[in-house]
Amino acid sequence: xxxxxxxxxxxxxxxxxxxxxxxxxxxxxxxxxxxxxxxxxxxxxxxxxxxxxxxxxxxxxxxxxxxxxxxxxxxxxxxxxxxxxxxxxxxxxxxxxxxxxxxxxxxxxxxxxxxxxxxxxxxxxx
Numbered sequence: 001x002x003x004x005x006x007x008x009x010x011x012x013x014x015x016x017x018x019x020x021x022x023x024x025x026x027x028x029x030x031x032x033x034x035x036x037x038x039x040x041x042x043x044x045x046x047x048x049x050x051x052x053x054x055x056x057x058x059x060x061x062x063x064x065x066x067x068x069x070x071x072x073x074x075x076x077x078x079x080x081x082x083x084x085x086x087x088x089x090x091x092x093x094x095x096x097x098x099x100x101x102x103x104x105x106x107x108x109x110x111x112x113x114x115x116x117x118x119x120x121x122x123x124x125x126x
Contacts, residue, residue, distance in 0.1 A: 009120030022096030
C-alpha cells in the first residue's frame with residue numbers, strides 16, 4: 001500500500017505560479033515512478049508529467065512543456081510539480097500517482113499507476 005497526500009493547490013492569477021507537493025508513505029519511495037495528472041470539470045483525467053524513480057527521466061504533456069517542472073526528493077519521500085506561467089486552461093484538480101511496477105520509463109497512461117492521491121484544486125483566474 002502507498003498513501004499519497006497532495007498539497008499546494010489554490011487560486012492564482014493568469015501568469016502566476018504554484019508548487020504542488022505530494023508526500024508518499026507506505027513503501028520505499030525511491031522505488032516508485034511518480035506522475036501528476038489533472039482533471040477539469042466535464043473532462044477526462046489527463047497526463048501532466050512523470051518522473052522515474054531516480055529522477056533522471058522526466059516526461060511532460062505538450063500542453064505544459066516549458067512551463068511545468070516535475071522533481072522529486074527521495075530523502076523527503078516527496079514529489080513536486082512547479083507550475084509557472086499558469087493559464088486558465090490549467091484549472092483542474094491535480095492528482096499525484098505512484099507506479100510500483102519498477103517500470104524503466106514513466107508511463108503517460110493513468111492505467112500505468114497503482115495508487116492515487118485525493119487531489120488538490122488549482123484554479124487560474126483571468
